[in-house]
Amino acid sequence: MNSISQNIRVQQLETVLGPIHQATGLSNEFYTQQSHFEFDRDQLMGKTWACVGFASDLAKNGSVKPVDFMGLPLLLMRNREGLVQVFHNVCSHRGMKLVEEAGEVQGVIRCPYHSWTYDLNGGLKGTPHIGGINQHKDQRFACEKHGLKPLRSAIWMDMVFVNLSGDAQPLEELLAPLAERWTQFLGEDGMSLLRRRPQHDMTSIEVNCNWKLAVENYCEAYHLPWVHPSLNSYSRLEDHYNIQFGEHFSGQGSYAYNLSDVAGTHLPKFPSWPQDRLRNAEYVAFFPNVLLGIQADHAFAMQLDPISPSKTIENLRLFYVGDEALGDEYAACRNAILESWKVVFAEDVASVEGMQKGRSSPGFAGGAFSPEMDVPTHFFHQWAARRLLDVNGRG
Structure with missing residues (x-):
C-alpha cells in the first residue's frame, strides 16, 4: 500500500471514531476485498480470542x-x-x-x-x-x-477459542465484564448450570455477507419492526435498550421477552433469576465473532465462521438450565425454542445479504448512524477501527 493510499485509509478509519452523529462506518473495502478479509483474520481475530x-x-x-x-x-x-x-x-x-x-x-x-x-x-x-x-x-x-x-x-461456555498471536490477555479477564453484568440474572454460579446435548439443539445458516455485517445486525434492535414482525408483536422496539460495556461487548436487551408463552414452553429456569424480571433478556455480541443470548429458561451461543469476504456460516448452539431440562419430558419445549430461533435468524438473512450487495456501490462510503438507535453498532465499528489504526501505525 503506497503512502497516499495508507493516508486515505487512516483518515477514513479516523472518521469512524468521531462522535456518533458525525461518524461514518467502515468503508466498503473492509467488507469486499480478500486482502482485508485476511487482515481481519490476522488483526481483528488473531490478536484477541476468536x-x-x-x-x-x-x-x-x-x-x-x-x-x-x-x-x-x-x-x-x-x-x-x-x-x-x-x-x-x-x-x-x-x-x-x-x-x-x-x-x-x-x-x-x-x-x-x-x-x-x-x-x-x-x-x-x-x-x-x-x-x-x-x-x-x-x-x-x-x-x-x-x-x-x-x-x-x-474453552468457555462450550466454545473453543484460539489466540493466533499468542499474546492476548487471558480469556477469563476479557470475559470478566460480561460475567459481572450477568450476575444480576444468573447469580454467581449460573453459568455452571448450562447444559446441552451434543449434536442436538443446534443449527447452521449460510449467509452471503461479510462476518462484520452479522455482528452489526445483531447489535441493534432498530430493524425489529420491519424484519421481525412476529418477535415485534410481543417484544417491541420500545421494549428494548442498548447495551455497550467493557471493550468487547455491545448489543441489546429486552424488557418484554415472552417466547416461553408464545411458544408454549415451560422449561426449568435459572434459580437466581429475579422473579420480577422473568421477561428480561439480553443479546450481546462478544467481539469479534460470538453472539450470545440469555433468557430465564435458556441461553444460546452463535459462532460466526467467516468463509470469504462475502460468505459467513452462523453456527448456533442452545443451552438449557440443569440436567433436568435435557430430559424427554422437555423435548417438545426444546424443539419449540430451536424452531423459534431458526425463524428469527432466518428473517435476518435478507437484511445482511442486502447490506453486502450494497457494499459494491460507490454511492456508499460507510454510511451514517442513528445517534440513539445505532449506539451498539457504532461501538463495534469503533472497536474494529481502533485495532486497524493501531496496525497502520497511528500516533
Whole structure:
C-alpha cells in the first residue's frame, strides 16, 4: 500500500471514531476485498480470542475435527484424557494437511503423504524410513522437536477459542465484564448450570455477507419492526435498550421477552433469576465473532465462521438450565425454542445479504448512524477501527 493510499485509509478509519452523529462506518473495502478479509483474520481475530468451534462437537475422547478458520487449516482434538486442544492441521514434514474429516481416532493420526504419525497430544511418534530403508529413527532428527504446532486455546461456555498471536490477555479477564453484568440474572454460579446435548439443539445458516455485517445486525434492535414482525408483536422496539460495556461487548436487551408463552414452553429456569424480571433478556455480541443470548429458561451461543469476504456460516448452539431440562419430558419445549430461533435468524438473512450487495456501490462510503438507535453498532465499528489504526501505525 503506497503512502497516499495508507493516508486515505487512516483518515477514513479516523472518521469512524468521531462522535456518533458525525461518524461514518467502515468503508466498503473492509467488507469486499480478500486482502482485508485476511487482515481481519490476522488483526481483528488473531490478536484477541476468536471462537473456532464447540468442545461438545468432540463427543468422545479421541475425537478430532478439522476446521478451516479464514483459510487456516486447524485441528480440534480431544485427547485420551478428555483434554481439548487446537493444533495447526499440517504435518511437520512437508506441510501436508493431516485430517480431512471429523471422526474418532483409534490409534494415531497418520499423514497420508509419507505416513508420519502423531498422537492425540500432537507428539510425533512415527517417521518410517526417515534414515533410509527400514531405518525408522535417525540420530540426526529429534522427533520431540517436530510435533504438531499448538495454538493457544481456551474453552468457555462450550466454545473453543484460539489466540493466533499468542499474546492476548487471558480469556477469563476479557470475559470478566460480561460475567459481572450477568450476575444480576444468573447469580454467581449460573453459568455452571448450562447444559446441552451434543449434536442436538443446534443449527447452521449460510449467509452471503461479510462476518462484520452479522455482528452489526445483531447489535441493534432498530430493524425489529420491519424484519421481525412476529418477535415485534410481543417484544417491541420500545421494549428494548442498548447495551455497550467493557471493550468487547455491545448489543441489546429486552424488557418484554415472552417466547416461553408464545411458544408454549415451560422449561426449568435459572434459580437466581429475579422473579420480577422473568421477561428480561439480553443479546450481546462478544467481539469479534460470538453472539450470545440469555433468557430465564435458556441461553444460546452463535459462532460466526467467516468463509470469504462475502460468505459467513452462523453456527448456533442452545443451552438449557440443569440436567433436568435435557430430559424427554422437555423435548417438545426444546424443539419449540430451536424452531423459534431458526425463524428469527432466518428473517435476518435478507437484511445482511442486502447490506453486502450494497457494499459494491460507490454511492456508499460507510454510511451514517442513528445517534440513539445505532449506539451498539457504532461501538463495534469503533472497536474494529481502533485495532486497524493501531496496525497502520497511528500516533
